[in-house]
Amino acid sequence: MVLPHEPEFQQAYNELVSALQDSTLFEEHPKYKKVIPVVSVPERLIQFRVAWENDKGEIEVNNGFRVQFNSALGPYKGGLRFHPSVNLSILKFLGFEQIFKNALTGLSMGGGKGGCDFNPKGRTDAEIRRFCVAFMRQLARYIGQDTDVPAGDIGVGGREIGFLFGAYKQMQNNWSGILTGKGLSWGGSLIRPEATGYGVVYYVEKMIEKATNGKETFKGKRVAISGSGNVAQYAALKVIELGGIVVSLSDSKGAIISKNGITPEQVEAIADAKIKFKSLEEIIGESVSAFSGSNSVEYKAGARPWVHAGAVDIALPSATQNEVSAEEAKALIAAGCKFIAEGSNMGSTAEAIDVFEESRSKNVWYAPGKAANCGGVAVSGLEMAQNSQRVSWTREEVDQKLKDIMYTCFDNCYETAKKYSKDTTELPSLLKGANIAGFLKVADAMFDQGDVF
Ligand code: GLU
Numbered sequence: 001m002v003l004p005h006e007p008e009f010q011q012a013y014n015e016l017v018s019a020l021q022d023s024t025l026f027e028e029h030p031k032y033k034k035v036i037p038v039v040s041v042p043e044r045l046i047q048f049r050v051a052w053e054n055d056k057g058e059i060e061v062n063n064g065f066r067v068q069f070n071s072a073l074g075p076y077k078g079g080l081r082f083h084p085s086v087n088l089s090i091l092k093f094l095g096f097e098q099i100f101k102n103a104l105t106g107l108s109m110g111g112g113k114g115g116c117d118f119n120p121k122g123r124t125d126a127e128i129r130r131f132c133v134a135f136m137r138q139l140a141r142y143i144g145q146d147t148d149v150p151a152g153d154i155g156v157g158g159r160e161i162g163f164l165f166g167a168y169k170q171m172q173n174n175w176s177g178i179l180t181g182k183g184l185s186w187g188g189s190l191i192r193p194e195a196t197g198y199g200v201v202y203y204v205e206k207m208i209e210k211a212t213n214g215k216e217t218f219k220g221k222r223v224a225i226s227g228s229g230n231v232a233q234y235a236a237l238k239v240i241e242l243g244g245i246v247v248s249l250s251d252s253k254g255a256i257i258s259k260n261g262i263t264p265e266q267v268e269a270i271a272d273a274k275i276k277f278k279s280l281e282e283i284i285g286e287s288v289s290a291f292s293g294s295n296s297v298e299y300k301a302g303a304r305p306w307v308h309a310g311a312v313d314i315a316l317p318s319a320t321q322n323e324v325s326a327e328e329a330k331a332l333i334a335a336g337c338k339f340i341a342e343g344s345n346m347g348s349t350a351e352a353i354d355v356f357e358e359s360r361s362k363n364v365w366y367a368p369g370k371a372a373n374c375g376g377v378a379v380s381g382l383e384m385a386q387n388s389q390r391v392s393w394t395r396e397e398v399d400q401k402l403k404d405i406m407y408t409c410f411d412n413c414y415e416t417a418k419k420y421s422k423d424t425t426e427l428p429s430l431l432k433g434a435n436i437a438g439f440l441k442v443a444d445a446m447f448d449q450g451d452v453f
Helices: 007-021 030-039 088-104 125-142 158-172 192-211 230-241 264-274 280-286 326-334 350-362 375-389 395-420 430-448
Strands: 044-053 059-070 076-082 111-116 148-151 222-225 245-251 254-257 298-301 314-316 339-341 365-367
Touching: 007 030, 007 088, 007 350, 007 430, 030 430, 044 125, 059 076, 059 088, 059 125, 059 148, 076 088, 076 158, 076 375, 088 111, 088 375, 088 395, 088 430, 111 148, 125 158, 148 375, 192 230, 192 314, 192 339, 192 365, 192 375, 192 395, 222 230, 230 245, 230 264, 230 314, 245 280, 254 280, 264 280, 280 298, 326 350, 350 365, 365 430, 375 395, 395 430
Parallel strands: 076 111, 076 148, 222 245, 222 314, 314 339, 339 365
Antiparallel strands: 044 059, 059 111, 245 254, 254 298
C-alpha cells in the first residue's frame, strides 16, 4: 500500500511495479500479481523518540525509525541513515529497495532500513557519541543477529557504528553481530568500507565487457562521479586503479571538475576531511598541495557535476536519491555517456530513467542502484557469515567473493531481462532485469512460507 504523502516510496514502488508490468512475467505467471499488495507493506514499522544531551547540557529530541520490511530471505538487513531529511517515506523507499537488492546478492538477507532526522554535520564527537547511545537505547530491543542487522548509510560510518555497537553491548551484555560495518579489529570485515564503491565498478566492468564484446574496459574512460562520501571515494579509487579518469566529485554544496583526473591523494584528502564534516570547497582551499598545478580542479558552487563534467563515458551517481534529472540525463548522453550505474539508492528521477531507457537503442545502458550498489550489503552479508563462524577472511578472499557476487548479479539481471522483457534491443533493460530477478526470488520465498497463497 502506498499512501499519498509518501512520494519517494511511491517512486520506488512505481519503478518495481512498472518494470514487472512491462514484461511478460504476469502473462506467463499470473500468480505473481498477488505478491505486490503483500510485499509493498512493511512487516513492521517502528518509530521512537531519541532524546539526547548536547554539549551545552541541553536536551535535543529527534525522530528515530526502523522499517522491518521483509524477512522472507533472512533477518531484516539494511543501513541506518542520519540526515535531517529522514522521514517515513524516505525510509520506506530505502527499505523497499533493500528487499530486492539484498535478494540480488544471492545471500540470505531480508530487507530493512532505519535512521533518524538527526543532522550530524557540525556536531562534536561527544555529541555524536551521546546521540548514538540514545538512539541505540531505543533500537536495541528490536534488533538481533537473527532478527534485524542494521549497518551504515548516509551520515552513519565506522565511528557511528562503533558508538552504536558499544551502546548495544553495554545494555544487553551480549557481543554478537548485530551491526555490520564494524571496526576491523572487533568483528568487521575487510573490504566492507570499500565494498559499495568497488562493487559498482565491478558491475560496470561487466556492462562494458558485454556491450563491447570484450573489446573495451575502464582503461582511458572518463568517469563522472557525484558524491564524496564512502561510495564515491572507493568507486573513484577503483576506477583510477583500472585506468579510468575520474572527472568529477561533489557534495551538497557544489561539485569539483577535474580535466586530468582526480588523483588518489585527492581522494584521501577528501576522505580525511569529510569525517570532520568539511565541504569540498573548504578541502580544496586547505589541501593546496594536493589540488594545484596539473592536479587543480574547478569548483562549481551549488551545482551537480552532470552538465559540467565535459566529455563523459560513464556516470556513477553516488550521492543520494533523485540526483539526476531528465535534463541532466540528456546532457550526459549528449556528452557521450554510454554507461550509467547508480552507487546511490534511486539516484535517478523516474524521468531521468525514462531518458536512459529510451536511449538504450542507441547503446546507452543504465543500471539501477538495487543491482549496481548491492556490493555494500553483500559484504555486510559476508561480515555476518564471518561473525557467525568467529573467523575473519583475508582481503583477497572477501574481494574475490565481492567480485563474484557483482558479476553473478550482472549475469542474473542480464539473463532475466532477456527472458522476460518485451523489447528487442540488443542491450536488454537492466532496470527490468534487476527488478524482476530480485522480485522473483523474494516472491517465491513468500509463497513457500505462506505469506502469499
Ligand atoms: N546502506 C547500504 C545500502 O544501501 C548498506 C546496507 C547494509 O550494509 O546493510 O545498501
